[in-house]
Amino acid sequence: MSEAFTPDDPVQGEPVFRKCSSRHAIEAGRTRPNGPNLLGVFGRQAGTADYSFGDSLVEVGEAGPVWTPETMGVYLEVRQHSSRRRLARRACET
Ligand code: HEM
DSSP states (O other): OOSOOOTTOHHHHHHHHTTTTTTOOOSTTOOBTTBOOOTTOBTSBTTOSSSOOOHHHHHHHHTOOBBOHHHHHHHHHHHHHHHHHHHHHHHHHO
16 A cells, blocks of 8 residues: 555545455445454454454464554565565466
């Protein structure tokens, strides 16, 4: 999430969140089939929301970090790189 954003600015956040909304709800009690609800995510320990997370995120959470704009930025960057790497590897295999 390279573009700078201020977490408490919904007007600025809305277009950014559109990229997440296919997988993430932010309304209380709402869920998406394939992603955790991100309501109140800042300050929450990673991998502890009501969702069946993959082991890696649960392990990250058990190590203690909570979500902040900074830690989320790192997570999304890493995820983007790993999916790009996967795509590149698949492209090489074909
Ligand atoms: C920029 C938009 C997005 C943001 C800010 C975002 C943020 C997050 C965060 C913070 C978590 C961890 C939640 C927690 O530990 O409580 C998460 C998990 C997850 N996100 Fe997103 N996400 C975004 C877009 C997406 C997209 C586009 C997809 C799918 C195409 C996706 C799929 C998932 C999945 C499957 C998990 C659970 C991962 C696991 O179990 O290890 N997210 N996301």
